[in-house]
Amino acid sequence: MVGRELLALLERRRFPVAQLQPFSSGRSLQNVRFRGRTLQAPAIDAKLLSCCQLVFMVSSEEVARRFGPKLAAGGVWVIDDSSEFRLDPKVPLVIPEVNSSALNFHQRLIAGPNCTMTGIAVAGWPLHKAATVREVRLATYQAVSGAGRDALTEFFDQSRANAARQTLAPDGRAPIWPCPARRALPQPIAGNVFPQVGSFDPQGHCGEETKVARELRKVWSAAHLRVSVTAVRVPVVRGHSLAAWLRFSRPFAPQRARRLLRHAPGLKLMTANYPTPLAMAGLAPVFTGRLRPGIDARELCLWVVSDNLLKGAALNSVQIAEHILRKGWLKRP
Ligand SMILES: NC(=O)c1ccc[n+]([C@@H]2O[C@H](COP(=O)([O-])OP(=O)(O)OC[C@H]3O[C@@H](n4cnc5c(N)ncnc54)[C@H](OP(=O)(O)O)[C@@H]3O)[C@@H](O)[C@H]2O)c1
Known part of the structure; x- marks a missing residue:
């Protein structure tokens, strides 16, 4: 969900993206829309990632841990929305309205805050x-x-089941749990x-x-x-x-x-x-x-x-990227 908001923001705020490469878990075929085009999001590929100038990580702690530090050490700017590095003293945790001064040219792994x-x-x-x-x-x-996303699906499933039960129950009693499977x-x-x-x-x-x-x-x-x-x-x-x-x-x-x-x-x-x-x-x-x-x-x-999903995640990350761009730290495409 954060990833889709992020793409919409990059487009709306005219971030100068020359080429966009989305990734997914690869568990199912994922497509995303960007500037009127449909792009396939294959499973993460370390080699392709290392060719990027800027990587937004909007997936999981595990993915952040696996790829973030290596990419940053190789000169790629990485803005991670997971909680993996937020409390690491070497990693700036940034909300631009509050502490953009924590950003610096040499620390290319940046954490976005808890929403x-x-x-x-x-x-x-x-x-x-x-x-x-x-x-x-x-x-x-x-x-x-x-x-x-899985939690939201769970919420909608439960809400539908509730509505059906309320409609069907002649005595108008509250729905009986458990309702559809709980996982998230x-x-x-x-x-x-x-x-x-x-x-x-x-x-x-x-x-x-x-x-x-x-x-x-x-x-x-x-x-x-x-x-x-x-x-x-x-x-x-x-x-x-x-x-x-x-x-x-x-x-x-x-x-x-x-x-x-x-x-x-x-x-x-x-x-x-x-x-x-x-x-x-x-x-x-x-x-x-x-x-x-x-x-x-x-x-x-x-x-x-x-x-x-916006200031709590995607928008904050895009604002960090815009700051890096304004500073001239991101080579213009
Ligand atoms: N939701 C919020 O309000 C919020 C706020 C602040 C920070 N965050 C952080 O932002 C990140 C994304 O959150 P979300 O709410 O957008 O989660 P989400 O809707 O569940 O999406 C997670 C995404 O991560 C991808 N993913 C999972 N495992 C992967 C792997 N091994 N390799 C590549 N991609 C993988 C999934 O790909 P598939 O589509 O292929 O499954 C999916 O696109 C999390 O780290 C979360 O803590 C979220």
């Missing part, structure tokens, strides 16, 4: 810059597409929410919660930031939402925060209304609203929504 973390990283950055955030608490409401997600997702994204560690944190905390510290260069996350999967197709509580060491007036957020790059502050994933799906910026005081003057509360 949940991106929203708060962009929305909270102007506030952090102005008055060091000490603590971030998050409750996430994560779309099914964040777990990939740990619980039924149609008509449900569950507080698990990834697997649990011995302390009871799930993978997504740990990733968000560690990646936010890295992108903000804030080693001492305290971050607490409860990650929840919700039956939404695309668009991750976050309830965020930001704690400062000194009072921070909401009016001042609004002034800062109104002009922040990549961010749209909503005041008359609030963002929802349905309304914001397919849109580029991170949206924030319901900015208000928290439990005391040192705390602010925010609601943040961003498209996990």
